[in-house]
Amino acid sequence: MTTPLLVIRNVTKRLGPHQAIDGVSLDVASGEAVAVLGPSGCGKTTLLRLTAGLEVPDTGEIWLRETQVAATGRSLVPPYERGIGFVFQDLALWPHLTVREQLDFVLGSMHVARHERAPKINEALKLVRIEQLATRYPHQLSGGEQQRAALARALVGHPRLVLLDEPLSSLDPDLRSDLRKELASLQRSIGVTTVYVTHDRDDAAVLADRIVEMRAGRMVSQRINAPPHI
Amino acid sequence: MLGVAIGIFIACCLLPVGYLLLELLRRPTDSLGAMLLDARRRGLLYNTAVLGAGTALVATAIGAPLGILLARVALSGKSVLRLALAAPALIPPYVMGLSWVYLTNSRGISPDWIYSLPAAIFVLSLVFSPLAMLATEVAMRRIDSRLEEAGLMVAPSGRVLRRITLPLTAPSILAGALLIFVLAVSEFGVPGLLRVRVYTTEVFTAFAALYDFGRALTLTVPLLVSCVCVAAVAAILVGDPMVTTRRSGSSRPAVFGSWRRGGLAFALVVIGIALGVPIVVLAGEAARAGSVRQVLAESGSAITNSLVLSATGATLVVSVALWLGYARARTLRSSGRIVDVVFVALFAVPSTVVGVGLIGLWNRPGIVGTVYGTDAMFLLAYLARFVPVAALILAASARNVPVSHEEVAAVSGAGWARTITRIVLPQMRLGIATAWVIVFVLAFGELGVSILVTPPGEATLPIRIYTMIANTPPSHVAMFALLQTIVVFTAVTVLGVVVASLRPSARAQGVPSVVEGREAR
Numbered sequence: 001m002t003t004p005l006l007v008i009r010n011v012t013k014r015l016g017p018h019q020a021i022d023g024v025s026l027d028v029a030s031g032e033a034v035a036v037l038g039p040s041g042c043g044k045t046t047l048l049r050l051t052a053g054l055e056v057p058d059t060g061e062i063w064l065r066e067t068q069v070a071a072t073g074r075s076l077v078p079p080y081e082r083g084i085g086f087v088f089q090d091l092a093l094w095p096h097l098t099v100r101e102q103l104d105f106v107l108g109s110m111h112v113a114r115h116e117r118a119p120k121i122n123e124a125l126k127l128v129r130i131e132q133l134a135t136r137y138p139h140q141l142s143g144g145e146q147q148r149a150a151l152a153r154a155l156v157g158h159p160r161l162v163l164l165d166e167p168l169s170s171l172d173p174d175l176r177s178d179l180r181k182e183l184a185s186l187q188r189s190i191g192v193t194t195v196y197v198t199h200d201r202d203d204a205a206v207l208a209d210r211i212v213e214m215r216a217g218r219m220v221s222q223r224i225n226a227p228p229h230i
Numbered sequence: 231m232l233g234v235a236i237g238i239f240i241a242c243c244l245l246p247v248g249y250l251l252l253e254l255l256r257r258p259t260d261s262l263g264a265m266l267l268d269a270r271r272r273g274l275l276y277n278t279a280v281l282g283a284g285t286a287l288v289a290t291a292i293g294a295p296l297g298i299l300l301a302r303v304a305l306s307g308k309s310v311l312r313l314a315l316a317a318p319a320l321i322p323p324y325v326m327g328l329s330w331v332y333l334t335n336s337r338g339i340s341p342d343w344i345y346s347l348p349a350a351i352f353v354l355s356l357v358f359s360p361l362a363m364l365a366t367e368v369a370m371r372r373i374d375s376r377l378e379e380a381g382l383m384v385a386p387s388g389r390v391l392r393r394i395t396l397p398l399t400a401p402s403i404l405a406g407a408l409l410i411f412v413l414a415v416s417e418f419g420v421p422g423l424l425r426v427r428v429y430t431t432e433v434f435t436a437f438a439a440l441y442d443f444g445r446a447l448t449l450t451v452p453l454l455v456s457c458v459c460v461a462a463v464a465a466i467l468v469g470d471p472m473v474t475t476r477r478s479g480s481s482r483p484a485v486f487g488s489w490r491r492g493g494l495a496f497a498l499v500v501i502g503i504a505l506g507v508p509i510v511v512l513a514g515e516a517a518r519a520g521s522v523r524q525v526l527a528e529s530g531s532a533i534t535n536s537l538v539l540s541a542t543g544a545t546l547v548v549s550v551a552l553w554l555g556y557a558r559a560r561t562l563r564s565s566g567r568i569v570d571v572v573f574v575a576l577f578a579v580p581s582t583v584v585g586v587g588l589i590g591l592w593n594r595p596g597i598v599g600t601v602y603g604t605d606a607m608f609l610l611a612y613l614a615r616f617v618p619v620a621a622l623i624l625a626a627s628a629r630n631v632p633v634s635h636e637e638v639a640a641v642s643g644a645g646w647a648r649t650i651t652r653i654v655l656p657q658m659r660l661g662i663a664t665a666w667v668i669v670f671v672l673a674f675g676e677l678g679v680s681i682l683v684t685p686p687g688e689a690t691l692p693i694r695i696y697t698m699i700a701n702t703p704p705s706h707v708a709m710f711a712l713l714q715t716i717v718v719f720t721a722v723t724v725l726g727v728v729v730a731s732l733r734p735s736a737r738a739q740g741v742p743s744v745v746e747g748r749e750a751r
Contacts, residue, residue, distance in 0.1 A: 054379050079382050092380040096397045105393060109385035157384060 003066055005030040005193050006051065006161060011060030013046055020046040021057075022217035028161075028195060033187050035196045035208030035225070043217040044197040045089070048163045051195065052086050053079035065160060080109065085154030085162040089169060091146050093138035099125070099149045100134040103156045110157050124156035127186065144175050151183070155192070164196045168203060180206050235553035239621075242613035243576050246587025250454065253447055253590060275452060278415055278428040281350055285414035286407040288355035290362040292500060294403055297366025298391070299493040302375070302486045311497060312367075313726070318504035319360035320718045322675035322692060324419030325711040327353045329508035331423070332515050332704055350426045354417060356504040358410045365406030369399040387486050401467045408464035409578075412457045416580035418678040419696065429453045430678065433582040437682060443590070450583040461578030465571040512715070515708035525706045526713075532694040533713070536674055539605065539690060543612030544670040548624070548662060551617050555624025555665075556654070560633070570625075573618040581678025584614050588683055603685045611679035616672055620665045627661025628654070660729060667725040671718050 004027040013021040020043045028034050036044045049055040051062060053075055062070040064084075069077040094102055103121045112120065125131045128148040138146055147167060154162055168176045168183075184207050187194055196207050204211045205225060212222040299305070300312055318326065330353055334344040343349060377398070381390035396403075418430040429449055436446040519525050526533070558569050588610060592602040601607065631654055639649040655662070677692040684693055695710045 052383060054382065078386065080384050080386060084383060086380065086383045088376050088380060090374065090376060092374065092376040094377055094380070094394055094398075105381070106384045109381075109389060153380075 004028055005032075005065055006195070007061075007063040008047070008051065009061040009063075011047075011050060011057045011062065013043075013050060013055060013058050015046065019217050021050065023060075024214075024217070024219050026212060026219065028193060030193055031191045033194045033196065033207060033209045035198060035204035035211045036214060037198060037201065037204045037211055038214035039199055042214045044199075044214050045165055047214070048086075048165050048195065048197050051161075052084050052163055053077065053082055083157075083160040085157065085159035087150050087154045087162070087164045087167045089165045089167065091138075091150040091167065093146055093150055093153075095138055098135050098137055099130065099141075099152070102149065102153050106153060106157050120156060124152040127155065127190070128152045143171050144179060147171065147179055151186075155190070160193065162192050162194045164194060166198050166200075169198075169200075177202075183207060232553045232557055235550045235557075238550045238613065239554060239617055242610055243617050246584055246591055246614055247454070247576070247579055249591045250447065250450060250583065250587045254451060257444070257448070274427060274429055274432055274449075277347060277426060278430075278453070280347060281354070281417075281421065281426065281428055282411040282415035284348075284351035285354040285358060286411040288351060289359040289410045290403065290407045292355060293359040293362025293364075293406070294366045295493070296359070296363040296497055296500065297368075297403075298370060298395070298486065299489070299497060300363070301367045301370035302378075302395075303490050303493055305490065305494065314501045314505060315363060315497060316360040317719070318356050318508075319358065320671060320722055321357060321505075321508060321715055322419065322677070322711075322718075323354060323357045323417055324423050324677065324692070324696065325512070325675075325715060326357050326504075326508050327420045327423045328695075328699070328707065328711050329511040332708065333507065333511045335704075336511075336515075345425045347426050350420050350424045351414075353420050353424070354414045358413055359500070359504065361410055361413075362403070362406045365409075366399060366403050369402030370395070372402075373398050387488060391486065405464040405467035408460050408467070409574075412461050412464070412578040415453065416457060416578065416583075416678070418580075418582050418681075419692075422696070423699065430580055430582045433580075433586060434678075434682065437582075437586060437589070443586075446586050447590070450580075450586055453580050454583050457578040457580055457583075458575045461575045462571050465574035466567075509712075509715070512708045512712045515705055516712050517705075519703070519705035519709050522709070525709050528698075528702075528706060532689045532691045535605075535688065536691040537717070539608045539612075540670050540673040543609050543616075543673045544666050546609060547612055547616045547620050547669045547673075548666045550613065551620035551624050551665065552658075552662065554617070554621040555626075556628045556650075558621060558625035559628035559631075570622065573622050576618040577615070577622075579615075581615060581676070582682065584611065585679040585682030588614060588679065602683075605685065605688060607683040607685065608680060608690065611683055612669070612673045612676065615676065615679060616669045619672075620669050623665040623668065624658070624661055627658045627664075630661075631657045663725060663728055667721050670721055674718060674721075675714070 006026070006028040008024060008026040011021055011024050012019070022043075024043070024047060026034075026047075036047060038044050046055060050057055050070065053069065056073060056075050057070055059072045060070075061068060061072075064077075064082055067077065069075070069082055094105070097105060100121055103124055104117055107117045107120060108114075121134070122131065125134055128151050130145060130148045130152065133141060133145055133149070136145075138149070141149060150167065154164075164183075168179055171179065180203055187207065194207075196203070198204055198207075208225050210222060211225045213220050296315055300308060300315075305311060327350075330349070331344050334341070373395070378390055378394055381394040385393070415428075416430065418434060420426075421428045422431045422434070429452060433446050433449045433453070436442050436449055558566055558573075561569060588607065589602075592598055592607065592610070594602075601610070635653050635657070636649050639653045644652070675692055676690070677696060680690050681693050681696065684690070689697070691710060691714055695707060695714065698707050698710070
């Protein structure tokens with residue numbers, strides 16, 4: 001049996017008076033697409049933030065490819081060294097940078113040589129089909145285009161793991177359905193490991209190999225899912 | 231009411247400046263050019279520009295990192311820390327200068343150091359750095375912290391600060407620096423105290439020592455033009471829509487948490503130098519005075535005058551600014567921006583320039599002249615200087631009252647007066663209290679206009695302190711300076727207690743976020 005890419009062990013996290021995460025354990029295999037499903041406030045976003053290193057667990061451990069990245073009360077590896085791509089719920093596109101500059105910032109931070117960046121950026125933009133929008137600023141993009149730009153930014157550094165925090169939630173139903181299918185297709189074609197947080201069962205059903213349900217900071221069930229062929 | 235307020239605004243704020251401009255236009259252009267460009271004036275221009283730019287640079291270098299610390303690093307007791315860091319802005323600049331003069335004298339440091347342009351920059355930077363701090367903190371709070379978190383996923387915090395945070399907050403930080411430039415260039419007390427020749431002190435000398443109104447008038451030109459232009463640019467920058475990203479409830483203060491220890495140490499050093507040193511030095515100097523009662527008796531009626539005039543002035547200013555601020559809040563965005571620029575530009579008019587304008591306008595025969603030579607000139611000075619800034623504060627407060635609240639009242643049958651008194655003003659009451667205290671503090675420390683328009687035999691506390699410096703024992707002057715600081719801190723503490731007692735509903739009542747000091751988490 002292969003070692004899981006992501007291992008979360010008995011993690012707890014309190015945010016103020018609220019027990020956001022209460023003893024969650026989760027293994028994610030390499031190449032797997034896991035959807036974390038649950039209502040608002042159940043702790044699923046906090047779980048992603050803990051994995052990314054944006055929060056520190058009160059107790060428990062987090063491992064990424066056999067390297068412990070977080071322990072009780074401590075972050076052992078900073079977010080930018082974990083090799084994770086993150087798509088935020090509101091996308092968090094930097095308003096003062098064009099789409100190309102957003103991707104360039106990621107590669108520059110990874111110390112990719114300047115002459116090697118352009119092909120990688122073009123590849124990522126082509127992957128999400130927004131090559132023609134490279135010089136646009138976020139406010140010059142439609143909702144769907146912003147979504148693709150955020151995805152390109154998360155993928156351009158070839159991360160080991162991509163975390164997606166309800167990235168489709170702000171889109172209208174038609175666009176949401178289209179992008180959901182595209183996202184699933186993309187995930188299968190590049191085979192990147194993903195953890196997708198959502199409160200929408202349709203999203204989970206289309207995007208995930210496995211669906212984990214959360215309630216009040218706890219994992220209450222998980223099941224294998226057979227996503228429809230896209 | 232709005233008509234009356236606009237009338238007072240035009241008469242008190244616009245007319246003095248308008249009068250100056252008209253008088254200048256009536257003067258022969260060749261003499262004007264000669265007076266502006268001779269070697270002596272160029273020296274003045276150099277000193278003034280270096281004072282303004284140096285203060286803006288140093289104050290921003292101190293204040294901006296503190297703003298980042300308060301906005302993005304989790305700290306316990308942050309409200310107290312913010313208050314302590316902001317407190318130096320409440321100390322009248324010449325009082326701050328006085329404390330450093332006493333410190334250097336007592337340590338045997340050469341007077342060449344303190345009576346110099348760099349020392350004036352140092353003192354003014356201590357007083358104005360809280361403005362840079364608050365401008366930075368407010369700008370950072372307007373940015374969704376997820377933009378920085380997205381950066382932290384791929385880059386260390388230093389790179390995120392340089393490439394994400396600072397570009398987004400730069401317009402506001404720059405606007406803060408420009409306002410500090412204007413305030414430093416407009417400052418009269420510190421350059422006067424530290425014997426630095428700049429335009430404000432030269433205007434005062436021309437008028438008060440040489441009785442040369444024409445010369446004073448000409449000297450106001452570069453000051454007036456530069457301050458109004460720089461302030462207008464600052465007002466435009468503050469409104470830059472690029473930095474107004476969505477403000478979400480997820481703003482997390484701990485983005486740069488790893489800088490906690492270093493940031494805290496820096497903050498404590500700043501508090502020690504900008505707040506601890508002046509208070510300790512003044513208290514130590516004042517302790518040498520024999521009898522407190524005797525020293526206070528020397529002040530004559532200055533303390534009572536200052537308290538009464540400042541309280542009356544603050545009440546008048548807020549009464550006028552309330553309607554202007556409300557009208558501004560309900561103005562369309564495009565024309566409202568122009569009004570903002572006018573308010574900021576008028577607040578930036580240097581105090582000595584306002585003083586010259588008021589004298590030219592009111593010192594004349596007839597009914598108008600009966601006002602000149604009375605205490606009413608102080609009140610006119612406060613109206614001229616502080617209505618614009620109070621209107622901006624109250625506009626911010628009024629904007630937080632949803633228009634729908636007034637519409638519901640109107641639909642329910644309430645008239646305009648009833649809607650304003652029962653619906654709008656109660657929701658603005660903390661904003662009104664904040665504006666009143668700020669104007670009271672500014673009026674209580676006002677020196678530049680007051681010293682020009684003060685009637686014979688009358689004086690406020692700042693004027694008394696300023697005139698006592700040359701011929702009174704330092705211990706007596708220090709006691710007055712300390713007293714002035716205590717009155718200012720007491721007024722602000724009372725405001726803090728009022729805000730704290732009403733905190734649960736503070737946001738709904740339109741308290742500016744800086745005063746509110748809450749963390750969105």
